Amino acid sequence: MRFDVVTLFPAIFDGYLTQSLLDKAIVRGLVEIQRHNLRDWAEDTPHRKVDDRPFGGGPGMLLQVEPTVTCVRDVDAMCDVPARKILLTPQGRRLDQRLAEDLATSDRIMLMCGRYEGFDQRVLDILQPEEISIGDFVLNGGEVAAMTIIDAVVRLLPGVLGDEQSSLDDSFSRGNRMLEFPQYTRPREFEGHTVPDVLLSGDHAAIAKWRAEQSRVKTIDRRRDLLPENSKPNHEHPNQRS
Numbered sequence: 242m243r244f245d246v247v248t249l250f251p252a253i254f255d256g257y258l259t260q261s262l263l264d265k266a267i268v269r270g271l272v273e274i275q276r277h278n279l280r281d282w283a284e285d286t287p288h289r290k291v292d293d294r295p296f297g298g299g300p301g302m303l304l305q306v307e308p309t310v311t312c313v314r315d316v317d318a319m320c321d322v323p324a325r326k327i328l329l330t331p332q333g334r335r336l337d338q339r340l341a342e343d344l345a346t347s348d349r350i351m352l353m354c355g356r357y358e359g360f361d362q363r364v365l366d367i368l369q370p371e372e373i374s375i376g377d378f379v380l381n382g383g384e385v386a387a388m389t390i391i392d393a394v395v396r397l398l399p400g401v402l403g404d405e406q407s408s409l410d411d412s413f414s415r416g417n418r419m420l421e422f423p424q425y426t427r428p429r430e431f432e433g434h435t436v437p438d439v440l441l442s443g444d445h446a447a448i449a450k451w452r453a454e455q456s457r458v459k460t461i462d463r464r465r466d467l468l469p470e471n472s473k474p475n476h477e478h479p480n481q482r483s
């Protein structure tokens with residue numbers, strides 16, 4: 242899979258791209274991530290300006306339609322595989338595991354990271370990107386959201402996680418809608434806090450039963466909405482893929 246990230250701050254991704262799981266996936270050719278600085282498409286070269294004040298007044302600045310549309314079209318043309326265009330925005334469809342699994346089926350994704358107050362509306366009208374939000378809180382730009390999407394998607398790609406780390410049993414993965422049971426490792430006792438005896442018993446049936454019960458209790462306590470009897474569809478935006 243290839244990600245193309247359009248951003249005013251490509252350096253934000255430096256540390257993220259060298260973290261071990263992603264770095265290994267890149268080295269193994271399982272994923273490719275290319276960054277593109279929107280300022281390289283600025284008309285006004287001395288200042289590399291790509292933003293301007295909103296018509297009609299209002300706070301802040303908007304990213305202009307001309308450099309953005311030109312940049313996206315040029316980036317899209319850099320590779321034969323057309324990119325699935327994703328625009329990060331507080332107003333987008335909420336990212337969840339089902340959407341991450343859908344994104345993981347794409348061969349190429351372009352992540353459009355805005356700043357300031359976002360993009361001129363004509364960027365959305367012309368390019369018709371899918372609009373995605375990572376949650377109901379306000380960020381200062383799309384880059385953190387882009388990294389979140391890359392993180393959630395890359396771990397789902399075949400071969401990225403070893404078998405023992407499979408994402409299949411993750412909470413929220415592939416319809417699994419239960420929170421995870423508590424986990425323990427050595428030492429067996431720390432400051433008087435011990436490991437539940439069942440986990441040391443070697444009785445795999447008893448361990449599985451205990452873990453299922455722990456998941457159920459935690460889910461009822463914290464995320465009753467995840468239980469099958471309470472599940473609601475994640476309503477898609479009109480220009481979302483089915």
Ligand SMILES: CC(C)N1CCN(Cc2ccc(Cn3ccc4ccc(-c5n[nH]c(N)c5C#N)cc43)cc2)CC1
Pocket residue numbers: 299300329330331333354355356357358359373374375376377378379380381382383384386
């Ligand atoms: C009328 C006027 C005073 N209001 C002013 C605040 N407006 C909302 C507003 C607020 C902040 C930003 C900053 N920003 C720029 C690009 C960008 C991309 C993603 C996100 C983002 N935030 N939260 C998420 N889950 C996101 C995702 N994905 C935020 C972004 C952009 C836009 C609403 C209008």
